Amino acid sequence: MNPAATAPRIAWRLATVIEVLPETSETRTLVLDVPEWPGHRAGQHVDVRLTAEDGYQAERSYSIASPPEESHLALTVERLDDGEVSPYLSDELHAGDTLELRGPIGGYFVWDVANGGPLFLVGGGSGIVPLMAMLRHRNAVLASADADVRSGLPARLLYSSRRWDNVIYREELAHLAESDPTLEVVHTITRNPPDGWTGFRRRIDRAMLEKIGWPPSEQPRVFVCGPTPLVESVASALVEIGHQPALVKTERFGPTGGST
Amino acid sequence: MALISRGFRGRRQSAETAGRLPPGQYATRDFPVLSAGPTPRTPLAAWDFTVRAADGRSARWTWDEFTALPHQTTTKDIHCVTKWSKFDTVWEGISIDTLLSEAAAKGVTSSPHVIARCDGGYTTNLPLADVTGGKAWIAFMYDGKPLPPEHGGPARLLVPHLYFWKSAKWVRELLLMERDMPGFWESLGYHNYGDPWREQRYAGDE
Ligand SMILES: Cc1cc2nc3c(=O)[nH]c(=O)nc-3n(C[C@H](O)[C@H](O)[C@H](O)COP(=O)(O)OP(=O)(O)OC[C@H]3O[C@@H](n4cnc5c(N)ncnc54)[C@H](O)[C@@H]3O)c2cc1C
Numbered sequence: 001m002n003p004a005a006t007a008p009r010i011a012w013r014l015a016t017v018i019e020v021l022p023e024t025s026e027t028r029t030l031v032l033d034v035p036e037w038p039g040h041r042a043g044q045h046v047d048v049r050l051t052a053e054d055g056y057q058a059e060r061s062y063s064i065a066s067p068p069e070e071s072h073l074a075l076t077v078e079r080l081d082d083g084e085v086s087p088y089l090s091d092e093l094h095a096g097d098t099l100e101l102r103g104p105i106g107g108y109f110v111w112d113v114a115n116g117g118p119l120f121l122v123g124g125g126s127g128i129v130p131l132m133a134m135l136r137h138r139n140a141v142l143a144s145a146d147a148d149v150r151s152g153l154p155a156r157l158l159y160s161s162r163r164w165d166n167v168i169y170r171e172e173l174a175h176l177a178e179s180d181p182t183l184e185v186v187h188t189i190t191r192n193p194p195d196g197w198t199g200f201r202r203r204i205d206r207a208m209l210e211k212i213g214w215p216p217s218e219q220p221r222v223f224v225c226g227p228t229p230l231v232e233s234v235a236s237a238l239v240e241i242g243h244q245p246a247l248v249k250t251e252r253f254g255p256t257g258g259s260t
Numbered sequence: 261m262a263l264i265s266r267g268f269r270g271r272r273q274s275a276e277t278a279g280r281l282p283p284g285q286y287a288t289r290d291f292p293v294l295s296a297g298p299t300p301r302t303p304l305a306a307w308d309f310t311v312r313a314a315d316g317r318s319a320r321w322t323w324d325e326f327t328a329l330p331h332q333t334t335t336k337d338i339h340c341v342t343k344w345s346k347f348d349t350v351w352e353g354i355s356i357d358t359l360l361s362e363a364a365a366k367g368v369t370s371s372p373h374v375i376a377r378c379d380g381g382y383t384t385n386l387p388l389a390d391v392t393g394g395k396a397w398i399a400f401m402y403d404g405k406p407l408p409p410e411h412g413g414p415a416r417l418l419v420p421h422l423y424f425w426k427s428a429k430w431v432r433e434l435l436l437m438e439r440d441m442p443g444f445w446e447s448l449g450y451h452n453y454g455d456p457w458r459e460q461r462y463a464g465d466e
Pocket residue numbers: 045060061062063064076077078079080081082083084085086087126129130251252253254256257287288289342
């Protein structure tokens with residue numbers, strides 16, 4: 001028999017909002033206390049369920065932003081003005097409120113330090129969220145490791161945002177990269193880069209992936225996350241460059257999720 | 261009893277829409293894409309389709325032979341485990357009933373389980389009863405046009421009564437089996453059967 005058939009049900013849990021952290025003008029992070037959270041791996045997501053007074057329900061998936069090492073669960077939600085669920089999570093929820101969720105979900109788009117490196121992360125917009133969990137996890141584990149281990153697990157992030165002000169986790173990424181010579185963070189700003197911007201100012205393309213990523217011969221573990229058009233074109237370009245399809249893992253947030 | 265989300269109203273659906281939506285799903289007009297890796301691109305000249313029996317006997321078709329088999333147009337609602345549903349999608353493809361009877365004529369005997377194997381290594385498992393009796397197709401046209409690669413072209417399995425991950429993209433082979441064996445997502449925590457009306461998203465859901 002299929003062992004998965006006897007797995008316990010992933011139960012709905014009642015999370016309490018501990019803190020709400022503004023990230024950008026359209027995104028914020030909900031820090032949640034989830035009693036008896038079974039733990040998760042970097043890259044996994046949860047399902048969130050909202051219930052109206054008459055019993056009507058809506059469910060959506062949100063990636064877990066916090067690393068497994070942290071006791072609280074963090075979700076970072078981008079507000080889509082005409083969306084059904086994200087405006088509620090963005091405007092209505094305050095510290096002390098409760099929220100139903102279940103997880104962790106997803107066993108493929110995950111990375112642990114034990115999976116090895118190099119680690120090449122490519123994201124667009126809110127697609128940074130599961131990639132951030134991987135970087136935070138890596139940082140938490142490597143903080144206590146020696147330089148040898150760290151140099152065996154180099155990581156690079158290529159991150160596409162519309163504007164400099166839309167860059168989620170901007171300060172934290174800068175801080176992580178500054179304090180870790182084996183981590184490189186490269187931004188591309190596709191609309192209105194700030195004055196004096198010398199970095200990339202176009203959508204992620206093959207030339208950019210070749211310049212920033214490791215060559216296929218290094219067999220990097222590649223994770224691509226964001227809106228569908230970005231993921232489609234990045235994943236195809238990576239295969240053209242010669243990366244093994246099995247080492248390129250993708251997560252598509254849907255047609256929405258903030259186009260970049 | 262679910263927690264009431266204070267202040268949440270939700271997007272009100274017409275009664276007709278609500279009746280067609282399985283629990284936890286919302287209707288979309290887009291056609292979102294979900295796959296675990298890059299989109300494989302197999303040229304039609306190199307494409308073939310195989311139905312293989314548990315004893316290894318098989319029937320095989322080239323692209324031209326395959327698309328010359330009798331096929332049908334079918335209009336179905338589809339439901340993705342990531343919560344979107346899309347109504348009235350129009351497909352053209354070959355019924356699995358047709359493929360199995362063609363294969364039977366070539367000595368391919370049936371078995372109670374089937375696993376679909378795809379370019380890129382993806383697999384998904386189904387009871388034979390869920391792909392026979394006019395319930396499943398190998399579709400190669402969508403909305404009157406050749407199926408685009410990101411949606412599973414040249415051909416994908418179409419099993420609209422189950423969550424859409426069972427409708428394996430880039431399908432190349434149906435392997436008949438005496439015993440059930442979990443496929444790709446089924447080994448990674450998703451439900452073994454995947455009935456949207458019973459909200460069987462993840463392993464352990466009833
Ligand atoms: C695995 C996974 C992980 C994800 N992780 C994250 C994450 O970490 N952070 C994040 O912000 N998002 C994430 N998403 C996306 C998230 O699940 C939601 O899709 C997103 O928040 C939008 O939901 P919504 O209810 O606000 O918008 P929806 O109501 O779903 O609408 C989305 C858009 O579609 C349009 N639309 C669709 N249907 C209609 C309709 N009937 N009427 C009018 N307009 C319509 C609207 O224009 C709207 O802008 C993830 C998705 C997946 C699959």
